[in-house]
Amino acid sequence: MKLILRDFEHKKGVHSDTTALRDVFAFAGHRFPEELFFGLGEGLGFYYWNGRNLARPMIGGRCGNLELDRRVCDKLGARLVIRESTSPRRARGTMLSLLEAGRPVMLHTDAYYLKFLRCDAHFGAHCLVVAGVDEDTAYVADRSRDGLIEMSLDELSEARSSRHRPFPPQNRWFEIDVPEQIDVDPKALMGAIGMNATEMLNSPIRNVGIGGIYYFANCVRTWDTAYGKKDLPRVCREAHDAIEGDGIGGGCFRYLYADFLQYAGRICDSRPLAEVADGYRQVGNMWTQMASMFAEVDCGCASLTEIATLANAIAAKEHELQVSLMTAANLCCRRH
Structure with a gap:
């Protein structure tokens, strides 16, 4: 029975996690823009992992897996229960x-097992929303396209039960109980901005946050010796995809955060937020430039030294912008 x-309505989004949250809250009667969920979830971040157990380094431009969902639901007063099972049935x-x-x-x-995405790498934290079933078919909403996508229940089960890293699903x-009344007030927005800035500026882990970007810059200089001619092209290709690939919105998530700051600036009537939003669009352009440079390393059109120099410039600019956000958050909270 179908x-x-x-x-249930769905349109294309930027990032799988925030698109899914947007759709679930919209179904419950609360139509917020996708960027609100990214910002309220304190989604902006940076990490660079290059441990001994990794064949190649990992780069990411947002907060950790599941953290965003928990923060969003907490700030919007929704009850969230995250469940897992060893049984696909x-x-x-x-x-x-x-x-x-x-x-x-x-x-x-x-994402590797979702045929409609044609993804050639495993990534187990790709979010979908299932909105219907029919015999052996599931109807799912994905950030990559408008409307519902038909896929077999067996394909969906395979994608859900994958054991591959990173982030095996x-x-x-996610069971989300959305309240009937939700008010997004300036204090909630500025609180999220302030907390996100604190994480970016003061991470105790050297390869996370602004400090992580500086650490990444130092490591990039040594990639040619660390990975050799054989593996370096793939390492650079994966770095490009981590910054500019599908589901990120470009610019290592910085464009998405700029959209959130623009939205928050209107709600809070804050010109400083609008100015930092413009700054983060410029930073997004710098990350996009870096991604292009990674794509040109193999042909000799760009060097790892040039990329490291750009990474240091990005870190300095993001530090400046995050300090401005801390100041704006404090001023706005006092006013409201």
Whole structure:
């Protein structure tokens, strides 16, 4: 029997996690722009992992897996329960029960197994929202396109139960109870901005936050000796994709955060926020330039030294902008 949730609407988004949250809250009657979820979740970040157990380094431009979802729901007064299962059958049964109860199901998948994405690498924290089923078919909402996508339930189960790193999905799903009334006030926005700035400026871990960008710059200089001629092209290609690939919105998530700051500036009537938003668009351009340079290392059109120099410039600029955000957040909170 075909079941598709009535009134569930979906349009393309930027990032899988924030698009899924946007859709779930919209279904409950709260239509907020995607960038609000990224900002309220204190989503801006940076990490560079190059441990001994990694064949190649990992770069990321947002906060850790699951942190964004927890923060968003906490700030918007929604009850969030994150569940996992070792049984694909149980995970599918629970999904069907939630749909029958009239609830869209937000869940994690390994993008590699989603045929419509044509992804050639494993990534197990790709978010989908399941909005319907029919016999052997699931109807899912994905940030990559408008409307619902049809896929087999078996394909969905395979994507949900993948054990591949990074972030194996472990048949994870999110149960979100959205309140009837939600007020996004200036204090909530500025509180999120202030907390995010604190994390970026004062991370105790050397490869995270602004300090992590400086650390990354130092490490990039040594990639040719660390990975050699054989692996360096792939390392650079993966660095490019981490900064400018699908589901990021370009600029290592900086454009998405700039959109949030612009939105918050209007709500809070804050010109300083609008100015920092412009600054983060410029920083996004710098990250995009870096991604292009990574794509040109193999042909000799760009060097790792040039990339490291640009990374240092980005770190300095982001430090300046985050200090400005801390000041703006304090002023706005006093005013409101």
